[in-house]
Amino acid sequence: MIKTGVEKSMKALKRIVEKGEKVYRLIEGVGKEKLERIEKRGYTKEMFGE
Numbered sequence: 001m002i003k004t005g006v007e008k009s010m011k012a013l014k015r016i017v018e019k020g021e022k023v024y025r026l027i028e029g030v031g032k033e034k035l036e037r038i039e040k041r042g043y044t045k046e047m048f049g050e
Helices: 005-019 020-031 032-040
Strands: none
Touching: none
């Protein structure tokens, strides 16, 4: 089955959520711009195990 970009990013997000706090710090390192884009899509900081 061919996965769409959305499915791939959802899979990646699930992996991030499972890993929790350590990875969230990495996301912070990515920069606010990208973080804001993630939050606009409805993913809150809580999902990443702040």
